[in-house]
Amino acid sequence: GQNIDQPTEMTATEGAIVQINCTYQTSGFNGLFWYQQHAGEAPTFLSYNVLDGLEEKGRFSSFLSRSKGYSYLLLKELQMKDSASYLCAVREQRRPKLIFGTGTRLQVFP
């Protein structure tokens, strides 16, 4: 079967660091995406991992372990504008399809 799990909600304080986890079980793997989606807006691309390890991009980093079916998105120096939903999505191997997790709604408090 295909399954992508993320926590439903998380809260954090401005200036802090938060880690959003994603575990997946899919029929084949061809890359994992993280998107940010503010309420009422379209998903915005944050990061892409296809090899094991850490990808760093400014305040955001994403990690992948293919053997464990696990990824996380790390957000540093949190800002109020980081309050949004964060979607983990896996691209299937045999079909060009993104399978999305249900998303993690992050609320950042002052």
Place this chain on the structure above:
Amino acid sequence: DTEVTQTPKHLVMGMTNKKSLKCEQHMGHRAMYWYKQKAKKPPELMFVYSYEKLSINESVPSRFSPECPNSSLLNLHLHALQPEDSALYLCASSQDLSAGIGNTIYFGEGSWLTVV
């Protein structure tokens, strides 16, 4: 420029109407997608086009009809929709259908559809 443009931003239509959603990208991408997203749910794939040919139809009802007139444009024709079809419709594009670092899928801002 990593932009996918969708029009209209908002559409209200009756169940007997015929309307279309439009999507455009000028990144030279050869793969384009339609996704549907209901409130507080993740996007769900509807259609995939590769080099202007339909590659995937995720068993979408025939009242949704996609069209890819050229490599930059993707339309979604709507006819005889139901109220439960009300959702955010997202267009996306990528370089092609291959995997690999750099072949990112970019989303447009979406078209909010309300069926009354």
